[in-house]
Amino acid sequence: MSRRLTVFSVLLGAATAIVVAAVLISSGGSSDPTKPRKASTRDVTRILRGIPQNGLVLGDPKAPVLLVEFADLQCPFCREFAAESWPDIVQRYIRSGKVKMELRLTNVLGEDSVKANKAVMAAALQNRMWDASMRFYDVQGQEQSGYVNDRFLRGVLSGVHGLDATRAMRDRTSPQVLDQLAAVHSMMSRYDVRATPTLMIGTDANDLTQLSDGVVSSDKLAQAINEQLLKTV
Missing domain, CATH: 1.20.5 (Single alpha-helices involved in coiled-coils or other helix-helix interfaces)
Structure with a gap:
């Protein structure tokens, strides 16, 4: 027993x-x-509070360093970068006026990305593009599964503080939105960008150097920013 x-x-x-x-x-x-707890993209209102946005650009337009991110809103690695590395860079460099950042949306993952890009770019016309992109990542679905429809996008945009979602839905096909999205493809071709997320750094959009493709840590990104800042002194 x-x-x-x-x-x-x-x-x-x-x-x-x-x-x-x-x-x-x-x-x-x-x-x-x-x-340390990973920053949630739901923290976007707190992260961005008080930082100027102007269309694609986040931060002081006179900042000496430009950081450009090429992203696909369906890309899980883009969401990972947004949750893990981006908030620290915003706090350390963008909020302080040392860096401004542009978000260039591409559609490497297909038609759902095209629909997503138009809606988030429409939010840029109200200077809420960064908020909208982070909200999209919160509810990101399985890529190329057809989940990005009008109801889904309206839900994303309605969750953005200070955004007129009805206007943004209407503006998705505006000439400004279509021109900006076309410009992204031209820029990708110029710099031979083939993956998302891809990060580039420089002083303006005509003089950029690729930092990485894939998720880059905030420490590695900070090192590259510091090196670029030294060149501007």
Whole structure:
């Protein structure tokens, strides 16, 4: 009898260990309360509060360094960059007036991206492009699954503080929006951009150097920004 109880206890302990491990894995594998929390794209209003936006540009238009991101709103890696690296760069460099940043939306992932780009670019006409892009990432679906429809986009735009969503939905086919999206493809061809996210740095849009394609850490990006800032002194 005691032998059966011993075996049962061992099996129960092993099962408990497996359950605990599964919980840790499903929650991201971290049980360390001191580990920094990833910024949620839902924090966008707080992140951007007080920072000027003008169309595609986030930050002081007189900032000496220009950072350009080529992104596809369906791209999960673009969302990862937005949640992990971008908020730190905003706080350290854009808010301080050292860097301005442009968001160039492309459609490497197909028709859903085209629809998304038009809606978010329409928000740029109200100087809310960055807010709208972050809100889109919050509810990003499976790429190329057909989820980007008018109802979905209206929900995204309605969640943007200070944006007239009805006007933005109407402006999606405006000449300003279509011209800006066409300009992105021209710029991608010029700089041989083939993936998203791709980050470029320089002093203006005519003199950019590619930093990386893929998700880049805020520390690596900060190093490149500091080097560029030294060139402007």
